[in-house]
Amino acid sequence: MNTTITRVHARAIWDSRGRPTVEAEVELAGGATGRASAPAGASRGAHEAIDLRDGGEHLAGMGVANAVALARAEIAPRLTGMDAADQAAIDAALCELDGTANKARLGANATVAVSLAVLHAAAAAAGEPTWRWLAQGRAVRLPLPEIQIFGGGAHAGRRTDVQDFMVMCPRAGSIARALEMTADVYRAAGILMDEAGLLAGTADEGGWWPNFNSNEQALVFLTRAIERAGYRGGEDVFISLDIAANELADGDGYFLPLDQRRMTSAEMVDRAAQWARTYPLISIEDPVGQDDMAGMARATALLGDEIQIIGDDFLVTNAARVKQALAGGACNAALIKVNQIGTVSEAAAALNAARDAGWATIVSARSGETEDISIAHLAVGWDAGQIKVGSFARSERMAKWNELLRIEEQLGSAARYAGIDAFPAAVRDRLAR
Ligand SMILES: C=C(OP(=O)(O)O)C(=O)O
Ligand SMILES: [Mg+2]
Numbered sequence: 029m030n031t032t033i034t035r036v037h038a039r040a041i042w043d044s045r046g047r048p049t050v051e052a053e054v055e056l057a058g059g060a061t062g063r064a065s066a067p068a069g070a071s072r073g074a075h076e077a078i079d080l081r082d083g084g085e086h087l088a089g090m091g092v093a094n095a096v097a098l099a100r101a102e103i104a105p106r107l108t109g110m111d112a113a114d115q116a117a118i119d120a121a122l123c124e125l126d127g128t129a130n131k132a133r134l135g136a137n138a139t140v141a142v143s144l145a146v147l148h149a150a151a152a153a154a155g156e157p158t159w160r161w162l163a164q165g166r167a168v169r170l171p172l173p174e175i176q177i178f179g180g181g182a183h184a185g186r187r188t189d190v191q192d193f194m195v196m197c198p199r200a201g202s203i204a205r206a207l208e209m210t211a212d213v214y215r216a217a218g219i220l221m222d223e224a225g226l227l228a229g230t231a232d233e234g235g236w237w238p239n240f241n242s243n244e245q246a247l248v249f250l251t252r253a254i255e256r257a258g259y260r261g262g263e264d265v266f267i268s269l270d271i272a273a274n275e276l277a278d279g280d281g282y283f284l285p286l287d288q289r290r291m292t293s294a295e296m297v298d299r300a301a302q303w304a305r306t307y308p309l310i311s312i313e314d315p316v317g318q319d320d321m322a323g324m325a326r327a328t329a330l331l332g333d334e335i336q337i338i339g340d341d342f343l344v345t346n347a348a349r350v351k352q353a354l355a356g357g358a359c360n361a362a363l364i365k366v367n368q369i370g371t372v373s374e375a376a377a378a379l380n381a382a383r384d385a386g387w388a389t390i391v392s393a394r395s396g397e398t399e400d401i402s403i404a405h406l407a408v409g410w411d412a413g414q415i416k417v418g419s420f421a422r423s424e425r426m427a428k429w430n431e432l433l434r435i436e437e438q439l440g441s442a443a444r445y446a447g448i449d450a451f452p453a454a455v456r457d458r459l460a461r
Contacts, residue, residue: 029058029153031113036142038099040092041065043396044424045232048082048092051398052099052141054149056112062149066137067367068396070232071182071191071272073318073341075349077370078128080135095135103134103142112150119143119373126370136370143371144402151405158402159435162409169446170203170436171407172196173429174268174311174390175210176419177217177253178238178246179231181272183395187228189284190243192270193235193250194416196310198448198459199264203432206445209257213265214420217253224249232395233418234425242287247307254308262308270313271300274341277317293323301330310455311336313363318342324358333454336361336388343378345369350381360452361388364412366402379410388452390414397424404431413450 035055043049043065051065068079080095106125110118122143126134151161159168174196180188195213200206218236221227226239226249240246247267254261261267273296276282282291291299293316300315312331316323318341328337339359343349345368353359362382366375382389391407393416407415415432418425436443448459 029060030056031111031150031153032057033107033110033112033146036099036104036107038096038138038141040096041398043068043398044422045396047396049396049398050092050095050099050135050137050141052145054112054142054145056149056153058153060149060153062145062147062152064141064144064148064402065398065400066141067394067398067400068137069394070396071275071341073274073344073368075318075344075346076368077130077136078132079137079367081137092137095138098134099138099142103138107142107146112146112153115147115150116373118146119371122371131370136367139370140367144366147372148402157435157438158405159408162405163411166411168408168411169413169444170432170439171391171412171415172198172446172450173203173206173210174414174416176233176235177214177250179233179235179419180238180246181275183233184231184237186285187238188240188243188246189276189286190246190269191272191275193246194268194270195250195254196266196268197264198266198450200445201447202443202445203436207429209259209265211420212257213253213259216257217250220249220253220256230421234422235419243284247303251307266308266310268311269309270340271315272341273314274317282317293320294326297323297327297330300327304331304335309335311338313338314340314342321356321358324353325356328358328360332360332452334458336451336455338363338390340392345375345378347377347381350378350385354385359387361390363390363392363416365392365394366406367394376410379412386453388413388450390416392416393418393425393428399424399427401427401431404428404435408435413446
């Protein structure tokens with residue numbers, strides 16, 4: 029089928045926080061179409077690509093309107109006539125047209141929507157689901173999910189200092205079973221919190237909005253919820269944390285408002301290590317801030333043989349930062365968010381740099397999302413091994429989980445759940461023992 033781009037259209041739509049974002053549609057000469065929209069982070073790294081966004085009281089202001097206008101006026105004519113099947117050329121054209129180091133002129137929200145829409149259109153033209161088009165015949169696995177049970181930090185009015193309290197079910201055997209187990213834990217956690225008078229609704233990603241009086245209390249409740257749901261912590265279900273420590277940075281150290289503690293980088297790492305010894309922890313994301321290379325290296329040296337140390341704000345889906353971290357002995361896993369860098373090809377480059385380093389990779393949603401299901405396809409098609417989408421009970425998250433169930437069904441007897449193999453080698457070996 030003819031994959032020449034005949035039309036690129038952009039519009040403003042609304043995301044899961046009721047904020048405007050960019051949606052793009054791409055049409056090809058053979059009749060295939062692709063559509064995608066941009067997510068938006070709340071805890072953003074300073075080294076991320078720049079979105080043209082709206083803030084303040086009047087949300088439907090100039091930011092997204094500008095991104096849409098630029099997509100129509102500049103991106104559309106530039107990409108029209110190009111081959112949608114050549115993603116590298118499309119993304120190179122987007123970078124060149126933008127002309128900045130961080131998509132600040134066109135807006136990463138415009139480039140990411142267009143880049144992903146092109147990907148979906150090319151897959152549609154090939155008559156394939158996007159995951160299969162991306163895999164190009166290589167073997168793929170269903171990713172191991174990381175699912176939020178309590179939201180905190182920038183996603184829940186800073187009710188806890190730690191941003192995400194999540195669970196992982198590496199021995200579930202399938203996505204379908206992993207979701208069932210997580211649903212059990214999610215419900216059990218809600219019941220326990222309600223009984224204790226600590227439930228205050230749901231946070232931005234659908235995890236429970238807690239009224240805990242310390243970060244430690246959240247860990248105690250999550251461990252109890254795993255047991256109450258009938259699972260063994262550290263066997264069937266593990267805890268994963270996103271500290272998002274960047275949000276806690278204070279001068280040359282950190283300040284944790286809930287725990288009312290000022291901490292040095294070394295103390296942050298030591299406390300993470302203490303939690304890892306006390307609770308069934310398997311993964312910690314951003315235990316220190318975005319530029320704290322010494323802290324991240326210390327966390328990796330101390331804990332990297334036992335648990336996954338993920339860089340998110342620390343790496344910002346940037347292949348160059350992945351290589352710097354590797355050289356500095358920091359991290360053993362990379363979070364991959366396409367909108368942190370702005371195009372599919374650049375995100376793939378960061379993922380490949382992490383994979384070449386022997387790290388684990390986790391394709392991730394943002395705290396502001398739409399019903400877009402691209403990340404389910406990227407996680408499978410790139411064989412990332414892991415995926416982080418937020419929680420249950422919010423449809424912008426369920427759209428991704430449900431798409432993974434469809435992909436599991438499409439794979440049929442070839443479906444293979446990444447499970448413990450998705451972790452960095454040392455962690456996998458520990459679990460296999
Ligand atoms: C998904 C996250 O949050 P946000 O999208 O707000 O950066 C995260 O920090 O991993
Ligand atoms: Mg994070």
